[in-house]
Amino acid sequence: MIHFLLVVSKQGKPRISRFFTHQKDQLSTQNAVSKLCLTDGKQEGFVNYKDVVLVYKLYVNLWFITGVSQDENELAILELFQNLVETLNIYFGKVILFNMDRVYMVIDEMIIDGHIAETCRSRILVPLQLMDSAK
């Protein structure tokens, strides 16, 4: 089960923050989590934080961080990042920061309620493409 997904800039500033389980103090979790991952000193890795495992990976200048439950398969989560990044690459080309709303939409298609729902890249983008063509 995925509890949250964060995208943080290299300096540690939040860019995308999606919580799938409601937490009382999202902001402090967000800050603590990104600090932990940024100071871990690796390109990708796993850190324990409270009862969740943080899985993180650095893509160029963005950190992708998730908090998952202990029984989750961490390697599969790392691959989920890869899938997400590849999907975003198809849709946007390069800049993702300035299209925050779309990124949230892509994430919402892929992860629903903390479960990995759709993993097929072309199918993830179908609703967005439909929406764009309707305009």
Added chain:
Amino acid sequence: MSDVIEKTLSLFSDGLRGSSGDKNAGVTPKKLMGRSFHGFIRTVSRCRNRKEEQTFVTHELSQIKESLSRTDVSLDSVCDYLCRLVFCYMMGYDVSFGLINTLKLAQQGSGLEKRIGYVTATLLLHRDHELILLLMNTIQKDLNSTNILDNCFALTAICHLVSSDVGVMSMMLPSVMKKLEHPRELVRMKAACCILRYIRITPSYQRHLQDASRKLLYDKDPGVMSIGVKIQLELLRGGNQNSQNLTSDLSSILQQIMNRSLPSSFEYHGIPLPWLQIDILRALSILGRGNKKDSEHIYPLLKDMLDKINMRERMAFALMYECIVTITSIAPHRGLLNEASIRVKKFISSTSYALKYIGVKALTHLIAVSPESTTDCQMIVVELLDDPDPAIQSKTVDLLYSMANESNVKIVCSKLVQHLDRPGNDFTKTELIRKIITLTEQYRQDGVWAFDIVLMVLKVERHYLPENLVDRILNNLTKILELPVQTSQVPETLQHIVKKSVQGLFQENCSKELVKITAWVLSEHSSLLKNMPEDKIISLLQKQFLRQTLDTSTRLWILSCMTGLLCGGVLKPGVVKEAVKKLQDMDTYTREIDFTLQQKLVECERLCDSPVMLDLQTRQADTSQLDFTLSFLDDFVSDALEDGAKPYIHSSLRVPSVKDPLFSGYGKSRVRSESLRSSSSGKLTIPGTCSKTTASDSKNIDLKLEGISKVWGEEGFLEKETKVEFGLHSASAEKQRELEEKKELAAALFSGFSSGSKVGDEEAELHDPWAEEVPLTLNSNSTDWRALSAEESCKEEKSDAMVKTNSNLIDLSEPEKSSENLFPSETVQSAAELNMEVGVDKFDLGVDKLNLGVDKINIGVDEHKMGVNEQDMGDDKHDGNDQYPVTQLCQGNMEFHSREPPPLCGEDFSEDTTTELKNQPFSGSYEVMSGDENLTDIHESLCSGSHLNFDASRIKLEERDDSGLCMKAESSFNSEQSDDHPRQGEQHEGSLYSQYGTLSDSEESGHSEESGHS
């Protein structure tokens, strides 16, 4: 003012940059976010400090508030404002004024605006928010809309926002259920996600939704079906019992996915629907747990999977891990467990961080089921203990914890305590302490040791101790002291504990929990303190009492200890009175008066004066009145004897029936493990009994294992050691020592479950595991010994070959070993292995070596998933023969899901039949194998072909790691596109889109295409 200027400047500069941005936008034909949002983010990220940012954002927020409240604001700009609000919210600002606008936008907008409204609403609200009710109306309306996008938006919102409130849920449920029948898979899938959420947050709905969710499993769309699997998994986790035929259905789905019955667009890096496969494996592992019948269904599938997994992608490793976990959690199967242990060993000896991590996790699962199959990993585990990475360390700690048994628990605990002193966050440390305490509770036979561990843990002040720790420890202590041990031993354990407690009190900075525990011990067993000078005890207690860091409750414990000692007659009333007076004075001087403490002090003082105390003292001194012959029990004893009770026999005369309850842990290996234990524990306790100072506390538990190798005196091991020492310098001799220590540690750790459990004692001596270990460990530690170890491994292989002559299959262990030594040869060898069919004999090897050069070139030139392309090409040829486009094949095949139960007939799918054939001998051999030793050999060599692929893929992975990952992702994607599309992608991609399109119905189009072809 400066803000305004800055903003206009940023807007201006943005406009300049915008031209370059537009070129990019040309590539992706979409209208991206408004320009002002860009400017906003740029300005925010340009802020130099927090204060600057704050002034800017608050200014911006007030502007947005103002604009939103205007009536003439366009929907476009509302979208823009709301996105800014989301960004501000993420940075921690209060944006509650905009909430109502998000709801309005969701209600009024259409298409993109509506979606943005929903997205911002789900981001800014949470499920218990009061405004959710307002959104519910909109959701309800959109659910009933004819536009599928509106339906999807509403269903997504439900997934995020619906709480467990029964009223709201039941209001939504009928429309959601209706959407499960929707013709578009997109809508069906979202509706299925809603069902998943309903089941997760309100378990009471499970029964009601069971049938509907089961039907989802047979949906013809793979996406919907995968959510169906998730729902089943959730139901199984919730302890749902009604799972008829589920095992066979899930297995057949998994089988079909593995056989690539799906179109290639469902593949991720060459693996079809990997996440779905993981989910199915998880569900199967729950179904097969303790269920032999269901597990037998799963065995061949898992075997097939282990063999088939193409170890070139990281995703494949993730799948492999899941496979191993499933193997360990279903009813155990020896052959599969052996397979799993081989793979786990590869994982943990990997150089990649993530693989090692996941390997340790897998080993933790494996070791719980089959401890003896992990014996050849011992050295690696010992290495892992000192791994620099904290995440791997913490997983290794978990591993150690699950490894603990009677014979190694002391070493495990001492290692855990060592880990406690390393840096780490508080949460993991609390967890670690809890584990240590649990271990001392589970293996409390040796009370002295358990208490020592507790003292070690509490030696220094720690603020992250778990709750009710003191109660747990005291509970454990009482149970230790109640243990039925031989009469002569009781005082010894007790004496030790009391002695240690006194020593604990000497420490200046011990934690307050330790003070509490020692106070309790002293007052409970005051009689043992008789020969200690009074003034020493009292001054000790005084000193602890006056420590500044202690809180009231700890002081109360100390006071009650004093009272206890007073009543026990250890302290004379006069001494206590004096001390209490002193404490009272000190207490009032040094800090504010604590009334509870004051009261207790006064109570204690009065108790000293009371005549009861004096009476108690005198009575205890008078022993002549006590009846040591117990004559008052005579009547009772004679009555019991008449009733048929056995007469009392002195313990020294009794015949011991069970030799020692300690060593009932590991079945047949009892004798062996006992001898191991006695040798190691003998060494362990000697320094403890000799030394009596507090400083020896740590050494007592620490490993003193130098003597072990002598005790063992195994021929092979010692010989090799001397041989090595001849040729090496003194520096490397030290390394050798280190290695030896590690080896001893491994021996101690794994003493409970050595591989000797199957064979008898003499045979175990002949088949000494350490002698086999040597080359491998030498190799892993130092490069200097490579030549030497290679020589040795050669010898070993020869002997191995001698052993295995009775099986006429090739011995694949040879290339495997060399692949561990040298990297270049590994690529060559494993490349050869790629071509090698499973189970070829020696003649085929020669042929393969001819191909070898060609293969190597291929690997060098094309690093993108060679095997996958080959596979695809194979599929293609097959498709071409049949004159069917891929999509139709898949459609035809996926329809099997809609039948109950899905059959595996392969009439229009020849791949199925081949695998069926392949499976036949397997399932047959499985039944035989459990009994026969010879066949397991064949079995092993059958499988070793696949784990050689593992190495090749490891290299591949490292390559991927080295080169910039994102770039790699892009390029691999591109290459995939260029590879796949010309051949099969275009046609099939097109038809896939048409399935989603608003115009044509998917089934109809499929039908027309089919008729066109025929």
